[in-house]
Amino acid sequence: MKPVKPPRQKTGDEKVPSRTRNKRTPDEKAHKEQTSSDTPPDEQTLNEQTIIAALEEGGAIAKRLDTYEMRQSQLDLMRLVIHGFNYDAIVAAEAGTGVGKSFAYLLPALNHVLLNNKRIVISTATITLQEQLYNKDIPLVLAALGVGIKVVLMKGRGNYLCLRRFDETSREQSFLTDPEYEALKAMNTWIDTTHTGARSDISFPLPDSFWSRVACEADLCMGPHCPERERCFFQALRAQAAVAPVLVVNHHLLFADASARRDGAGYDGMVVLPLYHRVIIDEAHTVEEAATSFFSEQFSRFSIYRQTGRLFRRQRGNLRGLLVLVLPALHAENQLNEIESINQKIRDSADTLDKVALELCKQEGVFRLTPDTDKDIHATLSPLIEDLRSQVQAYTALIKSLLGTSAENEENVIIWEIKAIRKRLESIAQLCRVFIEYQQHPDKVLWLERHNSNGEPWVSFTSTPLNVSTVLKEAIFDPNKTVVCVSATLTVNDTFDYWANRCGLALVDKRQVLCDQFPSPFPYATSVLLAIPTDAPLPQADVPYRDFVNMAAGSLAACVGGSALILFTSYSALESAYNASKTLLEKQGIRCLKQGDDDRSRLLKTFLTEETSVLFATDSFWEGIDAPGDTLRLVILCRLPFRTPNEPVFAARCEDLEQRGGNSFMELSVPEAVMKFKQGFGRLMRRFSDHGVVVVLDTRVIRKRYGKIFLSSLPETKICFANLQTITNKIERFLE
Ligand code: SF4
16 A cells, blocks of 8 residues: 545535545546535534644744744645545554654544544553643644633543442452552542542552452443442543544544444444544554554463452351352352362363463463464363353353342442452353354454462453454444554555554545555654664574674764663573673763663653663563653664564464465564564654664665665664764764
8 A cells, every 4th residue: 555645625614425435546537427426515614724824934834832843744644634634534644753643633523523523543652641631732723713612531441440340349348458458548538539440540559459349330330320430530521522523532442332343332432432434543653552462362270260259258267259248148058168169170281281382382472272282272272261161151040140130239239349350250151152162163263371469370262353354444444434544563564554554544536535645754864863773683683682682772872971871672581691791881971771670661761860870671671662752862772673473463464464474584583573663663763863873783674675664664864884883983073
């Protein structure tokens, strides 16, 4: 999918029929015949000139920002977005760092709301961007427009306190740990002062274990039957959202709503979100990953303990749990022994399965169900999963018979909760069946993964969709009039093909799609040096390569006086380089920070405030770090970020592609690594005045043919490909 730009924009508030197409696509005539319906136009179009004027010199936005400079790429991006609104198109826009993408989509989106009084949903991957839009960018655009529009920020449901669960936890406080009890006391006061009930408003220490007891959960919500409904934070938020023309949500909420509508909830009222027809998806490069996570299902012995323990447990010699509380009212105390027995059988069965699963994961930490592993599955796994399934099913049947079918207990909080847990157990039983009949589910990746909690190993059993493109097409792209996807990283080798294939956009009629790239206005060509040490061994040479990275990472960070971000692809490589460099750097008064030593946000805060500190990081730190100015002058990308071939979902997707005649390395591994590589590279330049160096310690970028794809996906910079000593000298001169 090569970039396709919109035609010249019409001027004036003309009306256009819905689903009018991009005029530059090849089969214009055929499409016109399809879309020149007699349906009366129902929406006012946006006036490009008026909207663009806000961003031009002296315009409404420009006047409100002291440091604002007009950027051609921002204006071009805005034109594309306006076209997406006026012509009911799907827009994919790669906007380099500094383009100012949020203003470029907010101005058209908010103008569209004003003109047509129709709702817009803006979805992001991270809470950070959600908050930036809600607290800064949207208020600024509304002030510039001189209007007030109701905007509601909806984080994922689990970010809000459930008052009913809090009451329940308060009643069971004798089972809390000391830190949990302290949190409960502090929360009692906080509830009276908070307006949002959001976790982000909490400033007292909050153990995750406590929050998970009191947070909102969709299937545990009693909705209209809840005794706390009138005071409920989440219900109040939903009520506000129902009348708000602008919603800022995250991708999970968007998928929850869109998939429920696609699966039968329909397109005419509130589901998870109120009805909308136009969506902006920011940080769109994460869409496949977010959808994969959203549509995955999982169980483990711990999730089973949690559910069964809430129903029944013996604690310090006493019987506890929701069933124990409810049995007298149901005149069913005589069932206690049976409940205890089946509860124990389930736990025993889950423990046995976990032990065997740990053995299967012993070698690689993961185990995927495939025809190649069929022998192990039949011999060991399937009988144990079947045993667990039948025990769980027996329990859910017993609960069902105990509660009966009458609706008279709808208002009873305990019975509601028991029913919700029963449904969760039924889902686990269903998932067990999917594992047993794995060959009948070629559309799913079924896999086991070993974890470690406080030194105790355990295994998760996960079902992940092999491909999310169809569901995204049907749930997101098909039903909406306009979908604007923006990110700094959507193309590989100047095409959108990889990303469009993965997220379902390639399945959409091309005549409805407009895509384009908007280069960063930052002066990469003069302010950034890209250096590659040609004397680095290839990563295949394990030990020499590791020794080289350990030596080079520390010496390069030392030569620039710190202010470096060193990105790895594995935690073991990170630790090795950290241990090798720490003494050298600390002798120069440079603080070394390591991912895993503190939580992500505190680590980043330290990195930002201690200007010369060096951060050794992996995984999520390849993106989302915004460290402008002298805090970050050197980024070292130690290795090309290829996925390890034994990652089960990735391996399954590669196999699937090969079976369909594709080349998984060139069509999946390389483009995915290029996208991540671009994100890593993008950490350096965050402001126009930034100036620094990116060093790539992996010479495959210059020695392998596919390396060109990595390099050509970066903006033009100064370049130094030489031995490490020469590079070090050059960097010193460049940064002087
Ligand atoms: S309505 Fe739902 S989320 Fe709100 S307090 Fe009740 S159970 Fe919790």
